[in-house]
Amino acid sequence: MKPVYANTFGLRKVCNPEGEIMEITLDATYKYMETAMTVTSKGVETVSTPAAEQVVSIVMNRSSALSLRALLDKMLEEG
8 A cells, every 4th residue: 555644743853063953854654554465384374464565754853843833833822
């Protein structure tokens, strides 16, 4: 099944030697269960296994990350 939306998000950051954040990467991933065939001593079995597909990675500098945070805060306040 090909992912059509993201349902899991992760953040990564890159800091300089002084500890200042230089960039932040927002990873969007689609996690789902897929069916796999496996061969055992009992024969062929169908099992469900977790799988994930990377949808997008967005690299942001400090100012764009702060802008995104402000936008999210504003949207949540309105809701």
